[in-house]
Amino acid sequence: MFDTIRRYAGRLRTATPARAEGAPERRAHNLFEAAAVYVAARAEDDQDRIEEAAAWVSPEALSFGVSELACRAxxxxxxxxxxxxxxxxxxxxGLPAA
Incomplete structure (x- = not known):
């Protein structure tokens, strides 16, 4: 099951944008890294990091990563x-027992 998720996640990774001459090289972030930073930033109420992590991948990929993180947690x-x-x-x- 996790192999399927890893293959799917690999296709959703964002490509590193072309960098301008003299600009520092940026590495691409994968959706799981973005999800981890996003959730941790939300827990710490760090709006700057929330916005930064959300910009690393598409909203759909971030949603998938956050969902996967929640399942694993x-x-x-x-x-x-x-x-x-x-x-x-x-x-x-905070829900009552089923």
């Missing part, structure tokens, strides 16, 4: 807490 927390992913997701959102 819920699975990791569920394993750590020895609970189901459903219980963890509901608890994180």
């Amino acid at each position: 819920v699975v990791a927390l569920a394993r750590e807490r020895d609970e189901s992913p459903d219980e963890v997701a509901r608890a994180l959102l």
Whole structure:
């Protein structure tokens, strides 16, 4: 499953734009890096970093990356807490148990 996601994510990477003469070289950011920085910046309420990370990839790619990060975080927390992913997701959102 993760191989499929990695292949899909590889196609969504942004290309490095052509740089002007004398301008510093910029590297391309992948969607998972953008999602990680974006979510961390949102958690810290850092608007500058939010906007910077959002500009690294398309909105669709960022959405996919944030969704994948959320899934992985819920699975990791569920394993750590020895609970189901459903219980963890509901608890994180403040929802009553199903």
